[in-house]
Amino acid sequence: MTPDAERTLLRHVLETPDDAIPPPARAAARVFVLDTLAVGVAGTGHENQPGMIAAASRWGTGSEATVWGQGTCLPAAQAAFVTRSRPMRWSSTRSTRRRSCTR
Structure with missing residues (x-):
């Protein structure tokens, strides 16, 4: 998201009256x-966390964000x-819709 888009969205959120x-x-x-x-x-202590972080750290460079519960910048x-992938199998079971890449 561009800084202008972020400002516009934030301004809209802040200026919209509750009612x-x-x-x-x-x-x-x-x-x-x-x-969210x-x-x-829930995922901060997942057993696969070190492997996920190691894999994700090889997908690009930068340090714009921190992995929740770790302090690791990616x-x-x-x-x-x-952050989202670790507990995915439990969270995704809540959905009543089937998701599929093929139709």
């Missing part, structure tokens, strides 16, 4: 934020991948 957001939308956002935090925290996409 402009329908209660069901606020409730859904709350669930998504809590789920729970998934990230490019943002790799840090997000490692």
Whole structure:
């Protein structure tokens, strides 16, 4: 995301009055934020974490983001991948939809 896009999005979020957001939308956002935090925290001690970090660190250079619970700096996409991938098998079982790359 470009700095201009980030500023525009942040300005929109900060300037939108609470009563402009329908209660069901606020409730859904709350669930998504809590789920994101729970998934990230749940994976911080996963047994495969060292291997995931080692693999992701070879996919590019940079240190824009930190892997949750580690202090290891990686490019943002790799840090997000490692943070999200560790507990994926438990989190993805919540979905009632089947995901497939082929149709």
